[in-house]
Amino acid sequence: MTDLDQLTQSLARNLKHWRTERGYTLDALAARAGVSRGMIIQIEQARTNPSVGTTVKIADALGISITTLLEYDQEPQVRLVAPGEAVRMWSTEAGSYTSLLVGTEAPGPFELWEWRLMPGEQSESDPHPQGTQELLHVRRGELTLVVDGGEHPVPAGGSVTFEASLPHAYRNDGEEIVEMMMSVVVPSGH
Structure with missing residues (x-):
């Protein structure tokens, strides 16, 4: 799996998790973020890589950092980002x-x-x-x-x-x- 594929999969998984965690419907999140419902669906299905601006809007609407939205693994306590993994x-x-x-x-x-x-x-x-x-x-x-x-x-x-x-x-x-x-x-x- 390429880095881009891994990022797309992580974003899809994390978006669905946090949207569900916050209790937002697709329409509610789309309205809060100012992006289309279709874009949210495409991201959750790992069919697209949104722009930085769209990613920021979605993270802001969910009340989480971009880091959390893009995170590959959910590890507790210490999180090391090795050189080249940013x-x-x-x-x-x-x-x-x-x-x-x-x-x-x-x-x-x-x-x-x-x-x-x-x-x-x-x-x-x-x-x-x-x-x-x-x-x-x-x-x-x-x-x-x-x-x-x-x-x-x-x-x-x-x-x-x-x-x-x-x-x-x-x-x-x-x-x-x-x-x-x-x-x-x-x-x-x-």
Whole structure:
């Protein structure tokens, strides 16, 4: 089984588990997530790999982290993600990417991400649930963080936190690769 097949199967299994756990019908989850009922069915039947945006919307609607939604195994206590096993969620041919490194559910979804943005590239994000916070640390290059239309340059070595319930984007306007770490904290119950 390929990594993509394993991811598709895990997503199908976990989506059905958490939808049932929350007591949501297909229609209720589709309405909460803002995606079609047909998309939910296709994902639960392992017939499609949704976009990052759709995956985020579904995880947010279920009140769980993307890590939990994509998790291969449900192991208690310690969860080690070995080098090379992080889930690559977005990438471009130029070399930009995001990798979900690790996440947890207590006290609410809490995720750690690695980002790389090549010069001239950007990634836009839909607003997350009210109260969601993102914390970023730029290791290399200069990030242009756009929050609700306002631009905030964050140089190498700089860190920033912001309310992620507003539209936001990560952009590399420079000549150097941007490498950064990001934590996402979603309030419990979302």
